[in-house]
Ligand SMILES: NC(=O)C1=CN([C@@H]2O[C@H](COP(=O)(O)OP(=O)(O)OC[C@H]3O[C@@H](n4cnc5c(N)ncnc54)[C@H](OP(=O)(O)O)[C@@H]3O)[C@@H](O)[C@H]2O)C=CC1
């Protein structure tokens with residue numbers, strides 16, 4: 001098993017391979033803007049060149065370049081997906097070494113480039129061999145997982161079995177089992193359904209309120225609506241986490257009651273999602289009403305694009321690398337821990 005406790009050392013390996021551009025490649029673009037009620041906005045963009053590839057049982061993994069973070073490297077599964085792509089781009093932008101291979105869903109692999117780094121996405125059924133090579137070349141790798149709810153537990157079991165520190169951004173799956181498996185394995189990890197700093201701060205504020213004033217909203221009614229791109233398969237993990245605090249505040253609520261909106265027409269007309277963000281948005285509204293209807297609260301966080309999560313994920317990777325370097329006793333963290341320790345840029 002590889003060790004992941006080495007301090008950062010300068011480790012110049014092989015020079016970067018040339019970026020390959022497949023003749024049939026196309027460019028995926030996603031523009032991001034984040035809008036909270038206060039009106040915060042930013043607009044980076046994501047550029048991935050993607051092309052179809054034959055399935056591979058082995059890949060050649062060569063260190064792409066050295067970085068200002070020594071030999072720390074980040075492997076993003078699946079950086080051919082929407083969120084993984086945004087994280088890969090943010091990681092390269094932050095000066096981190098991106099492992100030029102990642103795991104993708106069963107089927108055809110893909111090759112593409114992220115900010116000039118050529119990446120091969122390989123069928124996850126070949127993960128053992130892929131990881132042997134990754135660990136050989138990048139012993140100080142931190143894995144980031146943005147895959148699908150159905151893959152969460154299997155992927156986490158795999159990372160644990162290989163002693164790989166990881167950031168799990170993927171939502172869904174059996175969350176209790178996920179935590180149990182990680183604790184049993186003793187790997188370092190950050191697991192959170194929400195990586196966006198300001199949303200994490202809101203999540204933390206609700207958790208603090210619940211802890212300090214349990215039952216303060218007893219008898220009140222809660223109504224939750226979450227709207228996401230139509231490709232999102234599960235109910236918002238963030239909504240579930242925040243509802244946990246509302247429940248402690250005394251509101252009776254079943255997670256099944258969460259209203260999921262995935263219909264673009266409704267998103268534009270009713271939720272006021274900007275059309276250009278139909279493919280990447282997360283609008284959450286929590287309404288709290290007194291039994292007699294005389295008192296109303298409304299909490300809302302509306303995010304367009306994915307850069308807020310991508311930047312937070314990079315913060316989580318750096319946080320985890322620090323904990324590994326310090327050989328911290330605590331090994332399992334969430335994003336509130338990362339925020340609390342002042343590790344979010
Ligand atoms: N924590 C946070 O802040 C955030 C969390 N998320 C979560 O991230 C997850 C991904 O979302 P999104 O990027 O939009 O989804 P996408 O569908 O765009 O990407 C998921 C990718 O995972 C791949 N995949 C499926 N199974 C596996 C596997 N076993 N191993 C490796 N890769 C696999 C898919 O490949 P294929 O297409 O071949 O199946 C696909 O490319 C969701 O759970 C979402 O809720 C999203 C935003 C923020």
Ligand SMILES: O=C(O)C1=N[C@H](C(=O)O)C[C@H](O)C1
Pocket residue numbers: 171193194228229232235236237238239281282
């Ligand atoms: O799938 C998404 O897009 C998002 N997923 C996370 C969730 O389920 O809470 C975070 C954010 O809502 C975006």
